[in-house]
Amino acid sequence: MKITDAKVFVGGPGKNYVTLKIMTDQGIYGLGDATLNNRETLPAAYLQDYLIPNLIGMDPRNSEDIWQFFYRGAYFRKGPIAMAAFGAIDTALWDIKGKLANMPLYQLFGGKSRDGAIVYAHATGADLPDLMESIASYVAQGYKAVRVQCGIPGMPTASYAVPDKKGTEGDFITDFSGIIPKTEIWDTDRYMRFMPGALADIRDRFGPDLKVLHDVHHRLLPREAAAFAKAVEPIGLYWLEDPTPAEDQAALRLIRQHSTTPIAIGEVFNSIWECNKLIQEELIDFIRVAVTYAGGITHVKRIIDLAGMHNVRTGFHGAPSHSPISMAAQHHLNAWAPNFGIQEYLVLGTPACDALFPSDHVMRDGMVYVSDAPGHGVDFDEREAARYEYKPGSHPVVRLEDGTLWNY
Numbered sequence: 001m002k003i004t005d006a007k008v009f010v011g012g013p014g015k016n017y018v019t020l021k022i023m024t025d026q027g028i029y030g031l032g033d034a035t036l037n038n039r040e041t042l043p044a045a046y047l048q049d050y051l052i053p054n055l056i057g058m059d060p061r062n063s064e065d066i067w068q069f070f071y072r073g074a075y076f077r078k079g080p081i082a083m084a085a086f087g088a089i090d091t092a093l094w095d096i097k098g099k100l101a102n103m104p105l106y107q108l109f110g111g112k113s114r115d116g117a118i119v120y121a122h123a124t125g126a127d128l129p130d131l132m133e134s135i136a137s138y139v140a141q142g143y144k145a146v147r148v149q150c151g152i153p154g155m156p157t158a159s160y161a162v163p164d165k166k167g168t169e170g171d172f173i174t175d176f177s178g179i180i181p182k183t184e185i186w187d188t189d190r191y192m193r194f195m196p197g198a199l200a201d202i203r204d205r206f207g208p209d210l211k212v213l214h215d216v217h218h219r220l221l222p223r224e225a226a227a228f229a230k231a232v233e234p235i236g237l238y239w240l241e242d243p244t245p246a247e248d249q250a251a252l253r254l255i256r257q258h259s260t261t262p263i264a265i266g267e268v269f270n271s272i273w274e275c276n277k278l279i280q281e282e283l284i285d286f287i288r289v290a291v292t293y294a295g296g297i298t299h300v301k302r303i304i305d306l307a308g309m310h311n312v313r314t315g316f317h318g319a320p321s322h323s324p325i326s327m328a329a330q331h332h333l334n335a336w337a338p339n340f341g342i343q344e345y346l347v348l349g350t351p352a353c354d355a356l357f358p359s360d361h362v363m364r365d366g367m368v369y370v371s372d373a374p375g376h377g378v379d380f381d382e383r384e385a386a387r388y389e390y391k392p393g394s395h396p397v398v399r400l401e402d403g404t405l406w407n408y
């Protein structure tokens, strides 16, 4: 069997999805997702200029050897751009494998460990009352887990992923007005003084059963993160996410020394080598990698297995930028993984998105039920794709009040 061609599409409804389609001499094709948020054209170029010319003629069934060919052959290894490009190829090859076997991917991984996989939604508010309404709306929709992000009183600008005025919904993460980022002003002291109390009020309002997650989004220094994790320990968060930048994996030891609050890290990682210490030393409770950014299904399965040896559960990233293709690959991994935890789920199901990416995966009452279609179960409508083009977008950059550049 041979790969005969491959095409890359950039664009989508309100997103710059990077979709890879790999065609074969048996008429079977596979689909992958290389969407690297705010840098979408780069994995697309890597695929077009370097990877696709090498793919032509390869046997699509040899997904492991192809992964090793591109990973080791690059010489300069890893990095989000390369691993997103490899990830798209790998996911497309697993899609082809599933179609050849006439099986949904979870069957190829080892079958189902559960029928439904719990997901969490993003509740947000310009202030605490606004956030409480957002949480209540998700609870009313049947969600059993919600990430909560709140505007901080006195903060000079809106903080991470919150609206600057009450009652507005939307993707407060990427601004598609252009490639020049806006500036967010951050003050740790205001955050540290306000947020633990807000989380306690949320727990009081919604009771002990609601799984409450909070994303610090890399804003605290390790000592501050340890103090925050200790302060919120009585609230019983499901997890505290990215409390401190984790390039220095050892820094997470300080949080573990001071708190039993569950820690989730990993969405910015693109290889097992960026999280192996966090996992082996059990410095985290959930690993947050994503199939797109971490080299596809093949590499993420290695991370899942390492995590499973060290009491670490999965909590895959599922931000607004993820296309239904990578989300579907994660749904299959979530159905199989013995150490599954939870899946981030930003509602993808707009009519425009469903038209571009038809599938029969189901999200109901806060649970995802994976499709039984062969492969990952998502298709791609090239006619729909022709309606979209790349639209430059950016995250804010974050500065402290004195102008110091900080972590987004």
Ligand code: CS2
Pocket: 037, 173, 215, 217, 267, 318, 319, 320, 321, 344, 395
């Ligand atoms: C966030 C992401 O979903 C999350 O947990 O950390 O939405 C993150 O802000 C974006 O992926 C950045 O592009």
Ligand code: MG
Pocket: 215, 217, 241, 242, 267
């Ligand atoms: Mg996050």
